[in-house]
Amino acid sequence: MTDQPDPDLASVMGERRQLINLAYRLLGSLSEAEDAVQETYARWYGMSAEQRAAIESPGAWLTTVASRVCFNLLGSARARRESYVGEWIPEPLPEPAEWAGAGQGAAAADPADRITLDESIGMAFLVVLDAMTPAERVAFILHDVFRYPFTDVAEVTGRSPAACRQLASSARRRIRAAQSPTTPAARRARVVKAFKAAWEAKDIEALVGLLDPEATAVADTGGLAIAFAEPLEGAEQIARGWIEIAKNRKAGMSILERTVNGQPGLVAEHDGVTVTVFAFDVTEDRIRRIWVMRNPEKLRQWTNG
Numbered sequence: 001m002t003d004q005p006d007p008d009l010a011s012v013m014g015e016r017r018q019l020i021n022l023a024y025r026l027l028g029s030l031s032e033a034e035d036a037v038q039e040t041y042a043r044w045y046g047m048s049a050e051q052r053a054a055i056e057s058p059g060a061w062l063t064t065v066a067s068r069v070c071f072n073l074l075g076s077a078r079a080r081r082e083s084y085v086g087e088w089i090p091e092p093l094p095e096p097a098e099w100a101g102a103g104q105g106a107a108a109a110d111p112a113d114r115i116t117l118d119e120s121i122g123m124a125f126l127v128v129l130d131a132m133t134p135a136e137r138v139a140f141i142l143h144d145v146f147r148y149p150f151t152d153v154a155e156v157t158g159r160s161p162a163a164c165r166q167l168a169s170s171a172r173r174r175i176r177a178a179q180s181p182t183t184p185a186a187r188r189a190r191v192v193k194a195f196k197a198a199w200e201a202k203d204i205e206a207l208v209g210l211l212d213p214e215a216t217a218v219a220d221t222g223g224l225a226i227a228f229a230e231p232l233e234g235a236e237q238i239a240r241g242w243i244e245i246a247k248n249r250k251a252g253m254s255i256l257e258r259t260v261n262g263q264p265g266l267v268a269e270h271d272g273v274t275v276t277v278f279a280f281d282v283t284e285d286r287i288r289r290i291w292v293m294r295n296p297e298k299l300r301q302w303t304n305g
Helices: 009-013 016-027 030-046 049-053 058-081 123-130 134-145 150-157 161-178 185-200 204-210 235-247
Strands: 211-220 253-260 263-270 273-283 286-293
Touching: 009 030, 009 058, 016 030, 016 058, 016 134, 030 058, 058 134, 058 150, 123 134, 123 161, 123 273, 123 286, 134 150, 134 161, 150 161, 185 204, 185 235, 185 253, 185 263, 185 273, 185 286, 204 211, 204 235, 211 235, 253 273
Parallel strands: 211 286
Antiparallel strands: 253 263, 263 273, 273 286
């Protein structure tokens, strides 16, 4: 043992941002991503100094191990979700400046400023990823999003590079089949703002007009909050559901426009505590899908309450 600082500590810990970004996209849960990265560093420091020194590229080693940890977690996640109460939605992310603890120093905000907001963390994208097999998801994220060669992907999945290429191709087809036409961010924001105004005005006709006729709304409570038990389907049913929510709105509840996974969304706060996050999939001027997060365990990064 020595009191001298580890000269490689800064460079090794500097990989944390990349690892968190990777693990969140692989798992769809920030808390699980943080656990996976912590496990990765535990394995790194579980080796002797000589073993660590023999590793030519610590960053590549950490990425490979983190990916394997996530791959294994994805395999067990399917079994865990069989016992999950109700629908499961990926954990929503606020924009960095709005994370709980932001503004209270870098340590408090960590890892708020460590998730890169791009299309690969959009809620619609994550929902499609969640429908993939663990191998498809890992192959696609590592290769198509993070640009790792299939030889590296093969090392993580235990499959051949050719098989990993096929897995990524299959995942790509799933993404293309689910993709909506691109709508500019400002246009999406206007639609969400109009939805909020119609909702607060209890204007059912305006709500119906903002929803795609075949729109769907899904709520995730984890059995820890009250929400509609089954997905709502169709503009009329969703609009009526949102009118009921407005009628039963508690005193002290406010609806705020916020960024959710890099996209325009809404947040419900009660006495300063975030109780619901709404993510939207907007195509042109209509809302196609709404994801409602009510599980308080998935909202920890949204409030200090």
